[in-house]
Amino acid sequence: MALVAVVSGSYLGYRQLSQPSCTGSVPLVVAAAPEIVEPIKAAADAKMSAGAGVDGRCLEVTVQAADPVEIAAAIATKHATTLTGVGQGSGATVLPDVWVPDSSTWLQRLEQAAPGFSPLNAASVATSPVVVAMPEPLAKTMVGWPDKKLQWSDLLAQMTSSDSPLKTGIVDPARDASGLSALLALGQASSGNGTANEAARVAVLRTLALNRSNLRADLVAKFPKSEDPAALANGVGLAALSEEDVIAYNATQPPVSLAALYVEPAAVALDYPFAVMPEADAVKGNAADLLFGELVSSPGYRDSLAKAGLRGSDGAAGGGFAAPTGAPSPEAIAASAPASSGGAAANGLDATAIGRALASWTAITSPGRMLVVFDVSGSMLSPVPTAGDKTRNEVMVEAAGRGLGLLDNEWWLGVWAFSTELDGQRDYRELVPIGQISKQRDALQASLGEVVPVENGATGLYDTVLASYLEVQEGYQADKVNSVVLFTDGQNEDANSISREELVAQLKDKADAKRPVRVILIGIGNEVNKEELETIAAAGGGGAFVAQDPARIDEIFLQAIASRAATVG
Numbered sequence: 001m002a003l004v005a006v007v008s009g010s011y012l013g014y015r016q017l018s019q020p021s022c023t024g025s026v027p028l029v030v031a032a033a034p035e036i037v038e039p040i041k042a043a044a045d046a047k048m049s050a051g052a053g054v055d056g057r058c059l060e061v062t063v064q065a066a067d068p069v070e071i072a073a074a075i076a077t078k079h080a081t082t083l084t085g086v087g088q089g090s091g092a093t094v095l096p097d098v099w100v101p102d103s104s105t106w107l108q109r110l111e112q113a114a115p116g117f118s119p120l121n122a123a124s125v126a127t128s129p130v131v132v133a134m135p136e137p138l139a140k141t142m143v144g145w146p147d148k149k150l151q152w153s154d155l156l157a158q159m160t161s162s163d164s165p166l167k168t169g170i171v172d173p174a175r176d177a178s179g180l181s182a183l184l185a186l187g188q189a190s191s192g193n194g195t196a197n198e199a200a201r202v203a204v205l206r207t208l209a210l211n212r213s214n215l216r217a218d219l220v221a222k223f224p225k226s227e228d229p230a231a232l233a234n235g236v237g238l239a240a241l242s243e244e245d246v247i248a249y250n251a252t253q254p255p256v257s258l259a260a261l262y263v264e265p266a267a268v269a270l271d272y273p274f275a276v277m278p279e280a281d282a283v284k285g286n287a288a289d290l291l292f293g294e295l296v297s298s299p300g301y302r303d304s305l306a307k308a309g310l311r312g313s314d315g316a317a318g319g320g321f322a323a324p325t326g327a328p329s330p331e332a333i334a335a336s337a338p339a340s341s342g343g344a345a346a347n348g349l350d351a352t353a354i355g356r357a358l359a360s361w362t363a364i365t366s367p368g369r370m371l372v373v374f375d376v377s378g379s380m381l382s383p384v385p386t387a388g389d390k391t392r393n394e395v396m397v398e399a400a401g402r403g404l405g406l407l408d409n410e411w412w413l414g415v416w417a418f419s420t421e422l423d424g425q426r427d428y429r430e431l432v433p434i435g436q437i438s439k440q441r442d443a444l445q446a447s448l449g450e451v452v453p454v455e456n457g458a459t460g461l462y463d464t465v466l467a468s469y470l471e472v473q474e475g476y477q478a479d480k481v482n483s484v485v486l487f488t489d490g491q492n493e494d495a496n497s498i499s500r501e502e503l504v505a506q507l508k509d510k511a512d513a514k515r516p517v518r519v520i521l522i523g524i525g526n527e528v529n530k531e532e533l534e535t536i537a538a539a540g541g542g543g544a545f546v547a548q549d550p551a552r553i554d555e556i557f558l559q560a561i562a563s564r565a566a567t568v569g
Contacts, residue, residue: 022051022052022053022056022057022058022059023056023057023058024056024057024058025057025058025059025060026053026054026055026057026058026059026060026283026284026286026287027060027061027062028059028060028061028062028097028098028284028287028288028291029061029062029064029094029096029097029098030044030061030062030063030064030096030097030098030099030100030291031064031065031066031071031095031096031098031099031100032063032064032065032066032099032100032101033065033066033067033068033100033101033102033272034065034066034067035102035244035248035308035309035310036100036102036125036126036272036305036308036310037063037064037065038304038307038308039126039301039304039305039307039308039310040063040100040125040291040295041063042300042301042304043291043294043295043298043300043301043304044061044063044291044294046294046298046300047059047061047290047291047294048060048061052290054283054286054287054290055283055286057283059287059290059291061287061291064096066096068101068102068103068106068177069086069175069176070089070090070093071093071095071096071099071101071106072086072101072106072109072110073086073087073088073089073090073093074089074090074093074095075089075095075110075114075117076088076089076110076113076114077089077091078095079110079113079114079116079117080114081113081114082113083109083110083113083174084109084174084355084358084359084362084562085172085173085174085175085358085361085362085366085562086174086175095277095279096277097276097277097280097284097287097288098274098275098276098277098280098288098291099119099275099277100125100272100273100274100275101177101272101273101275102128102177102178102242102270102272103177103180103181103268103270103271103272103273103338104122104124104271104273104337104338105177105180105181105268105338105354106177107119107122107273107275108338108350108351108354109351109354109355111351112351112352112354112355116278117278118278119275119276119277119278120275120276120277120278120280120285120288121273121274121275121276121288121289121292122273122274122275122276123273123274123292123296123313124271124272124273124274124313124337125272125273125274125292125295125296125313126270126271126272126305126310126311126312126313127269127270127271127272127310127311127312127313127314127315127333127334127337128242128243128244128269128270128272128309128310128311129242129243129262129266129267129269129270129327129328129333129336130178130181130182130185130240130241130242130243130266130267130268130269130270131240131241131242131243131246131260131261131262131263131267131324132150132155132182132238132239132240132241132260132261132263133223133238133239133240133241133245133246133249133258133259133260133261134237134238134258134259134261135223135224135232135235135237135256135257135258135259136256136257136258136259137227137232137256138166138232138237138238139259139261140259142158142166142237143158143261145259145261145325145326146259146325146326149262149264150261150263150264151189151263151264151265152185152186152188152189152263152264152265152267153189155186155189155238155263156186156189156190156200156204158238159186159203159204159207159208159238160200160203160204160207165233165237166237166238167211167222167234167235167236167237167238168207168208168210168211168236168237168238168239169211169212169213169219169222169236169238169239170182170183170208170211170212170213170219170239170240171212171213171214171215171216171218171219171240172212172213172214172365173357173358173361174358174361174362175214176216177270178216178240178241178242178245178270179240180354180357180358181240181267181268181269181270182240182267183208183357183358183361184267184268184353184354184357185263185265185267185268186204186208187201187357187360190204199405201360202364202405202406205360205361205364205406206364206408209361209364209365211236212365216241216245219236219239219241220241220245220249222235222236222239223235223236223239223249223254223256223258224236224237224255224256225254225255225256226255226256227255227256231256232256240267242270243260243309243311243324243327244270244308244309244310246258246260246324247309247322247324248309250322250324251309251322259324259325259326260324260325260326260327261326262326262327262328266328266332266333266335266336267336268336268337268338269333269336269337269338271313271337271338272310272313274288274292274295276288296313299318302316302317302318303318303319303320304318305317305318306318306319306320306321307320309321309322311330311333313334313337314330314334315329315330315331315332315333315334315335316330317330352555355555355559355562356555356558358562359558359559359561359562360406360558362561362562363403363406363407363558363561363562364406364407364408366481367407367408367410367411367412367480368411368412368480368481368482368483369411369412369413369434369472369475369476369477369480369481369482369483370411370412370413370414370434370472370482370483370484370485371413371414371415371416371434371468371471371472371483371484371485372400372413372414372415372416372485372486372487373415373416373417373418373428373464373468373484373485373486373487374396374397374400374415374416374417374418374451374487375396375417375418375419375459375486375487375488375489375490375524376393376417376418376419376422376451376452376453376454376457377419377420377453377454377457377458377459377489377490377493378419378453378454378455378456378457378458379392379453379459379489379490379527380392380393380396380453380489380524381393381453381455382489382525384549384550384551386549386550386551387550387551391453392489392524392525392550393451393452393453395550395551395553396451396487396524396550396553397448397451399553399554399557400448400451400487400557401445401448402554403554403557403558403561404441404444404445404448407437408437409436409437409438409441410436410437410438411436411437412434412435412436412437412477412480413432413434413435413437413440413444414430414432414433414434414435414471415430415431415432415444415447415448415451416428416429416430416431416464416468417429417431417450417451418459418460418461418464419453419454419457419458419459419460420457420458420459420460420493420494421460422454422457422460426463426467427460427463427464427494427497428460428463428464428467428468431447431450431451432444432447434471434472434475458493458494459488459489459490459491459492459493459494460492460493460494460497461488461490461491461492461493461494461497462492462494462497462498462499462500462502462503463494463497463498464486465484465486465503465507465519465521465536465540466498466503466506466507468484468486468519469484469507469510469517469519469540470510472484472517473510473512473515473517476515476517481518482515482516482517482518483517483518483519483520483542484517484518484519484520484540484542485520485522485557485560485561486519486520486521486522487522487524487553488521488522488523488524488528488533489523489524489525489527489528489550490527490528491527491528491529491532492532500532500535500536503536503539504535504536504539507519507536507539507540508539511541516541517540517541518540518541518542518543519536519537519539519540519541519542520537520542520543520544520545520560521533521536521537521542521543521544521545522544522545522546522547522553522556522557522560523544523545523546523547524547524550524553525547525548525550526548528546530544530546533546543560545559545560
């Protein structure tokens with residue numbers, strides 16, 4: 001459906017015909033996160049009423065409320081890509097001239113996925129800290145609010161404790177910037193090496209996944225409706241929201257108000273970037289500059305933000321702002337904004353950190369049916385200087401073991417190894433058949449010990465790709481993403497195998513729209529032929545990833561898992 005059909009509160013700006021200073025019009029369409037629409041409308045109205053124009057033509061602004069995920073999906077689709085957890089756009093969404101999402105993290109994700117997307121300006125026009133919302137009675141008794149300051153590590157312990165009575169909620173971080181901010185903060189709190197840190201990271205992801213919501217309104221509806229102990233126990237007791245969300249909720253005078261906990265170190269704040277779309281011409285760019293100038297310089301705009309429960313880009317609030325108890329200083333809030341809006345980028349936020357967090361989240365929340373295939377040719381014995389001279393095989397197996405730990409019992413998984421003539425005349429050997437993890441987790445873990453390179457073994461890539469594809473297709477499950485994930489550090493070296501052209505042709509011939517299988521190839525080191533992997537993966541409906549530094553296999557493996565979660569056939 002068209003954007004105008006799915007957005008609310010659409011506002012058509014008008015020309016003041018009595019103004020002699022401009023004639024004609026320069027239309028400018030702004031799509032903004034719903035909570036900031038009214039302040040932007042008021043600023044646009046003020047600018048137009050003053051007769052603002054470009055090259056003698058009157059500024060005419062249309063401001064529309066649009067969920068950031070809808071615009072993000074449309075932009076990604078336009079650039080022939082997808083964002084993890086977002087999916088394809090409707091195809092009918094009309095992109096604006098200016099986009100004001102709630103967070104620069106949307107821009108970072110899009111710029112990472114679509115290098116051709118490069119919006120102009122993108123400076124912040126408002127902020128809202130990301131807080132942990134708790135029903136006030138629980139906040140007082142369980143964390144000592146408002147006197148005690150909470151750390152993310154404290155929250156992590158509370159969430160993962162087996163005897164914790166709190167139900168934790170989150171809006172899907174792949175579709176909500178506040179949820180993503182909390183996920184990043186919790187990930188940082190559980191970072192570090194060692195089994196305990198890894199276990200904590202997996203535990204918190206699974207805890208969050210149990211009570212996730214797709215929409216913010218759905219999550220808010222789960223808060224308790226009375227102070228009765230049973231209601232407090234059954235409702236959501238802890239959730240990541242923006243400060244604005246808490247202010248808006250409490251303004252409705254609910255039976256149980258929410259406390260806003262400003263957990264330290266501060267999570268990445270919502271920063272509302274004013275992003276001029278790359279397609280905007282010079283005239284529209286000048287029109288956008290006029291509106292932006294009004295947003296950053298008008299005292300009236302800051303007061304409008306305050307009425308909407310938002311702060312200025314510097315963290316300071318206008319008149320009438322209903323600051324929650326315990327709110328930090330404006331300087332602290334501004335410092336927690338993403339780097340693209342001029343802040344300090346809390347927790348080292350960048351596109352890689354975002355991608356890794358969302359890939360881990362996808363592995364937990366989107367169970368699939370997957371055959372993992374490991375290269376055990378002799379070259380996998382090569383040392384990796386950046387990993388303490390561990391072999392490529394050791395680095396690969398360790399990464400796979402950590403990835404296995406993320407997958408819950410709803411996954412189906414199998415393991416193969418391949419080289420040349422590994423099982424008689426076959427280049428591949430089954431170590432564990434594809435089955436539900438709940439019934440074979442120990443066997444899967446043990447199979448990693450059998451992934452041992454064959455000295456002088458070559459790489460039988462083509463036959464193995466085809467055989468693994470057919471294996472997954474044969475046992476296809478319609479309620480899951482069915483995929484092959486194959487690791488290799490070289491090119492095909494089996495002179496007796498099918499050719500690359502034959503492999504590509506067979507993959508295309510065997511493709512079945514009713515039983516789609518995604519082939520995902522992970523190249524390790526600098527000896528792989530990236531073009532070859534991409535050609536094969538494209539024929540197999542998947543993608544290719546190359547870790548030129550094998551020490552980065554962890555990150556690449558998670559990207560691969562996330563990439564296969566596009567659609568369920």
